[in-house]
Amino acid sequence: MKKKRKQRKKASTATILGFSFPLKKPKKNQSNSRKRKKKHPSKQSKKRLLEEKKKKRQRKKRLQLLKDLLLAIAGASLLIPLCASFFIHFSTITGYGMSPNLRNDDVVIVKKTKQLKRFDLVLFKKGNTTQVRRVIGLPGETIEYKEDHLYVDGLKVDEKFIVDEINESQQNGMNFTESFSIVDMISQQMIPKDKYLLLGDNRSYATDSRHYGLVDIQMIVGVVKMKILPLEEMQVYG
Known part of the structure; x- marks a missing residue:
């Protein structure tokens, strides 16, 4: 046993020039573990x-x-x-000349433009107020209403936006739109340049071009594009 212990001690020491020095064990495990970490x-x-x-x-x-x-x-x-x-303008409808499509206090968005086509709803200035009416006749056209039918340059044109009102009126033995022509209004065969024939949808009630004459392009603000109020009746117009 003593010999074994001596051998262990010798193994743990080194002799250089007759002097013994203890050997340090390498800490392989610690360095490796750190590296691994x-x-x-x-x-x-x-x-x-x-x-x-x-x-x-x-x-x-x-x-x-x-x-x-x-x-x-x-x-x-x-x-x-x-x-x-x-480009746009907000307007409130006043009166009942455009019923049933537009009613009093409805709010609409108007696109400011002078490019108009038939049956557009347009906002125009009338004195110190504004009105919304529908374009029926364009410059250079002949317009005539006869027995509740619209004729443009002699051709019949349907007014689909008031079909129900026309049928109901005819069932009661009356015309929804009274008969008239451009000749009756202005003593000319055609609508002059930059002038427009505007009518209300509520024909028996509305004041329109039949009463105050053709409307000049300079008086027109723009075309109604959308009804926004009341919300439950919101509608977009072509």
Whole structure:
């Protein structure tokens, strides 16, 4: 036993020039374990890092979206009133001359334009007020109403927007639109340049071109494109 112990002691020492020095054991396990820890982080730490990166990306996206939204709102707040003043106009209907399609206190959006076509609803100035009426006759046309039928340049044209009213009136033995022609109105065969024949949809009640004459293009504000109030009757016009 004593010999074995001596051998162990000898193995743990080194002799140089007759002097004995203890040998240090290499700490292989510790250095290797540290290296392993650096090279191979735990699954939990990996997951935590990934979650943190994901949260950072999400925060950046939210901030960018918020910036874009604020810029859009700021731009819209400046552009909308400017565009509205040039391109659109809001108007409230007064009276019952356009019933049943438009009624008193309905609110409409009007596109400012001078390009008109037949059956457009147009807003125009009449003195200090405005009215909405429907375009029936265009410049250069001959217009005649005969036995509740519209004739443009001698050809019959249907007024689909008041079909029910025409049928009901005829069942009661009356015409919905009284007979007349451009010749009767202005003693000319055709509507003059830049003039328009405008009629109300409620023919027996409305005051329109039959009463105050043809309407000049300069008096027309634009074309009604949409009824927005009341909400339950919201409607878009072609």
